[in-house]
Amino acid sequence: MKFSTTPFMRKERDFHEGLLGVKMTPNKSLKSEKQKPFFARPLPRSLMRVNLITLLIGLGLSQVDAHTYAQQITLKKHNTSLQVILKDLEKQSGYTFFYKKNEISANKDISLDVKNQPFSQVLNMILGNADFTYDFFDKTIVIKKKIEPHREEPSRIISKPIINKSLDIQQETQVTGSVSDTLGRKLTGVSVSVKGKSGLGTATDINGAFVLKVPANATMVFTMVGYDPQEVAVNGKSKFDIILKESASSSIDEVVVTAFGQRSRKSDLIGSVSSLSPKELRAPVSNLTAALQGKVAGVVSFQRSGEPGGDNADFFIRGVGTFGTNNKPLILVDNMEVTADDLARIPVDDIENFSILRDATASAVYGSRGANGVVLVTTKIGRDGPATISFRAEQRISTPTQTLKFADPVTWMKMYNEAVTTRDPLGVEPYGQYKIERTAAGDDPITYPAVDWLNALTKKTTTTQNYNLSVSGGGQIATYNVSGNFTNDNGLLKMDALNNFNNNVNFKVMNLRSNIGINLTKSTFAMVRTVANLQNYSGPPTNGAEAYNLALRANPVLFLPVYQAGPSQSYIQHPLFGNADKGQYANPYAQIMRGYSERKRSDIQVQLELKQDFSTILLEGLNYRGLFNLSRNSYFAQSRQYNPFYYEPIGTDPKNNSLLFREINPETGTEYLDFVPGERTQSAVFYMENQLSYQRTFNEKHNVFGMLINTIRDNVKTPVDNNISLINTLPNRNVSLSGSFTYGYDNRYHAQFAFGYNGSEKFSDKFRWGFFPSFGLAWNVSNEQFFEPIKDVVSNLKFRFTRGVLGNDQILDTRFFYLSDVNLNSADYGYSFGLPAESGRRTVNGIVVNRYANPDIRWEISKQTNLGIDLSLFKGALTFTGDFYQQQRDNIVQARSLSSINGLTASVFANVGKYKSKGFDGELVYNKSVNSDLWFQGRGTFTFATGEYAFFEEPAYKNAYRQRQGTSVSNQFGYIAERLFIDDNEVYNSPAQEFGSTVRGGDIKYLDVNRDGLINDDDRMPIGYPTTPEINYGFGLSTGYKGFDCSFFFSGVGRTSLFINPTTNNTSSPLSRGIAPFGIETSPNAVFQEWANNYWSEDNKNIYAAWPRLSVMPMANNTVQSTFWMRNGSLLRLKQVELGYTFNKKLTQRYKFKNLRIYASATNLLRFSSFKLWDPEMGGNALNYPLQRVFNIGINANL
Secondary structure (H helix, E strand, O other), X not given: OOOOOOOOOOOOOOOOOOOOOOOOEEOOOOOOOOOOOOOOOOOOOHHHHHHHHHHHHHHHHHOOXXXXXXXXEEEEEEEEOHHHHHHHHHHHHOOEEEEOHHHHHOOOOEXXXXXXXXXXXXXXXXXXXXXXXXXXXXXXEEEEEOOOOEEOOOOOOOOOOEEOOOOOOOOEEEEEEEEEEOOOOEOOOOEEEEOOEEEEEEEOOOOOEEEEEEEOOOEEEEEOOOEOOEEEXXXXXXXXXXXXXXXXOOOHHHEEEOHHHOEEEHHXXXXXXXXXXXXXHOOOOOOHHHHOXXXXXXXXXXXXXXXXXXXXXXEEEOOOOOOOOOOOOEEEEOOEEEOHHHHHOOOHHHEEEEEEEOOHHHHHHHHHHHOOOEEEEEEOOOOOEEEEEEEXXXXXXXXXXXXXXXXXXXXXXXXXXXXXXXXXXXXXXXXXXXXXXXXXXXXXXXXXXOOOHHHHHEOOOEEEEEEEEEXXXXXXXXXXXXXXXXXXXXXXXXXXXXXXXXXXXXXXEEEEEEEEEEEOXXXXXXXXXXXXXXXXXEEOOOOHHHHHHHHOEOOOOXXXXXXXXXXXXXXXXXXXXXXXXXXXXOOHHHHHHOEEEEEEEEEEEEEEEEEEEOOOOOOOOEEEEEEEEEEEEEEEEEEEEOOOOEEEEEEEOOOOOOEEEEEOOOOOOOOOOEEEEEEEXXXXXXXXXXEEEEEEEEOOOEEEEEXXXXXXXXXXXXXXXXXXXXXXXXXXXXXXXXXXXXXXXXOOEEEEEEEEEEEOOOOOHHHOEEEEEEEEEEEEHHHOHHHHHHOOOEEEEEEEEEEEEEEEOOOOXXXXXXXXXXXXXXXXXXXXXXXXXXXXXXXXXXXXXXXXXXXXXXXXXXXXXXXXXXXXXXXXXXXXXXXXXXXXXXXXXXXXXXXXXXXXXXXXXXXXEEXXXXXXXXXXXXEEEOOOOEEEEEEEEEEEEEEEEEEOOOOOOOOHHHOOEOOOOOOEEEEXXXXXXXXXXXXXXXXXXXXXXOOOOOOEEEOOOOOOOEEOHHHXXXXXXXXXXXXXXXXXXXXXXXXXXXXXXXXXXXOOEEEOOOOOOOOOOHHHOOOOOEOOOOOOEOOEHHHHHOEOOOOOOOOOOOEOOOOOOOOHHHHOOEHHHEEEOOEEEEEEXXXXXXXXXXXXXXXXXXXXXXXXXXXXXXXXXXXXOOOHHHOOOOOXXXXXXXXXXXEEEEO
């Protein structure tokens, strides 16, 4: 039978879907949507799959507007309890009721006699008499007592009236109207009643409309779970248009998404799960991961780069819990495993739920994949009703949060001269006084240039555009949600007008998503999801971050970046890039402008999900769910570039007095673009998931839930270039069987057992399969009888405890780890036979072992314990969730500490490492609705995550402080710097510092920790805090008054250190790029203004200067890791500010808009930190692409 007011409701309302109430007891299991059995059969061919999907989509779309709600109820009861009647309704309708047991039990017995009446009328007749209201959540109806609402002025307000004929109502008038939310979306199932008349009421239909006869002087009450109730006086009016506002006192966390898409009331949770509203994730950034910092308790997050396409934030759930290969969380979008880059590119407008599973019990069913926590993202689906069109457009302007400051070229030359003579008094100064004076005068920039390379390469600001369009709706047969998103992100690099191509960074992302749900039968539901993510990156021949690296590594006084050809050389059609001598000097401008690179990535997914309810077929409460997902991913990179022509000025042409330039490299320069191939990868993933679940409630107190899940994942990557090998062509498979069993008694006591049983190709037969169990207990104290007297103050109090074991098979980045890897044709180990002069002399390649067989390698084990508390005060106005946890990692694979003369050609690995971590994560949420116009919402999170080596195999050092045991995985080892030597005499009278360079006054003086009279490796020890922050926190406030709303959010990190790299190294890794002055002659480094202002010199023997005694090449004594280069990396940042205005409903409806909002927002506005050289969130990556401060204006419209 069909429910007359939208049986297949999928309400995407972000803040009220499933707000069930914290102490509601289910009458029986929360049933999933009607499902159909899926019988095993061979996988269909690709064409058959496409045809099936096309058929399903066509069927759904053809029925979208078919609102034929024919479900009828026949029921005859005399003096029967409300509980019994609800059970009969469940059997006839297929819906499940949630309610508070004590409220339902207290209701008087009911007599009822209806025949073939619409379900909605029967429901209103029963609940209206009992003074209850209700709301829908998928196939669940939530029943709650009516509460006193805020009084609101009438405006305007349709459905068939439900009137108790026994009531004596005089002077009745018929009122009509509609009910919608603040976004203009019609609300179905809103309870419309008359204050003081419990037998009179109705509910809004599929279009949010209602019709009701009421007394002329009546006051109507509109209530719906998740919204503030409203009272409206009739006062003789007949039409009303009611707008319900989302309740500030309701929390979206009351219903959270847990493992494998299960939805649970927060009051029933045992594991540690946190959920975040999609609106909390909204920020003026193009990367979702950049919005996580401080927003989610238990997540440690920081961003090291702001380059478009390379700005992913690093994030860990409960910190770094291992020193093994895999320490990143599992990320699932609609139950499909994705990468962090996939997560970063999901539009926030597509997200319905965002959850974090933090402990063993919550993530146990994911087995080995969930050892480091799980990120669950669920995308929006359609809901019954007319098509709703939502559009968002944003325009952003961004600028670096901080610009690097370098010394001017004149100061640079003077310091360079000093660097030569201070180490060698007989050295020759490379820059004469005349050149310095002429450069300072600036009257001849061609002959005496002074180049600001950073300014020559980069702009101050850039722009980004973001657009999102979605269409959502549906009917009795099908629902749909189709969305498209486009982001165009530009970089900060400049272009040369002579180039006919764009070498600036540009990153375009296109997302297309379609979620179509189809009710195949009364008990069978199908969901077809299709996703396309297309990424196009273009930029300089290397990348955007390289521009900032190169800007530091060029001589600022030898030549200009580019010259302008005069009339005498107007025939030259290419840029005249500057250089000197033979063209051996680095010209960053030429390197960036010489061409462009492009990267393209395509990710296509098709997913079919089937749900079958066996309640009426086999067993009540039994459900099946099957999911089949196909993914195709392709990526390629390539570049096109020419060889620059370099020039230097040689004088002027006497005919026209124009400058003449000599071509330095006429043989090697080119005017055409050449093609340089890059990396190419392809992959195909097949994923299948079968889930059988059972949920029942017995005797109204015993709630039982069980779930078994089987998954198979097959991943094939096409090897290319040098990676072609037999092993790399084999599919990578992961098979698992997992389950979860939960028992709840009287909504007070809860127990859960979960397990994962996984197989891995990394291990031999005897260790291939791993069994990882976990259990949890919870006590809902606030539901005890003795707690009732303080319920008005402490509305909810719950304690949770979990303990479990998880496995991790991502031990090293190699396949079939238990097998040996032998190269039978190694040129490095070859041997030549015969004498050097013999004609028959030949060389035969040798044999080398790259990896030794080890059948005893086994799973890395994570033992996790969690103790949590859920607290709610003042009827939910203030909520707190806190968790203390402890983790112990055993069997971590590490290389054995063996002698280098044992003849082995490869490292030997074993499960010997141990690591332990602990911490606390908490969340505090405040909601206050002052009246119907004014509301406040506050949110604060705090995460503390620390860890240390419990065992690490290393040499038996004489001094215990040299051992890693007891230190964090990201703790740095180094020397304790006391200060700088004041002069050479102090050097001679101090312990010898054995670092391979001559130590003089002004160099760094280190502490002799072991007091042996030498400074060497025996004096190295752990220094500072870990480079990964141990503390993440955030706090913010949102408020609104009538149409205006504003919000701000601060985020910060603490207990972290960053280290300056005092070398001149120029490597591909940003962390290995040194920022010391000078260095190589052909590409000398610039001098940071901080160093120029405060360095040790013969004239200023400041032993606490920021930079030691100058040198052209960094001295080994001054480049070792030490506290001299350690800085405090803690910071507090005003992460986000937003101000918005929602236009008056009457105004927007004139132009056919249901809702229209404009807003302005900004991110990274302010920063508070003791470190000033660059943005400390970038860590030691000074020369990386800077983080961005973004200003944004946007418009959001609903039609």
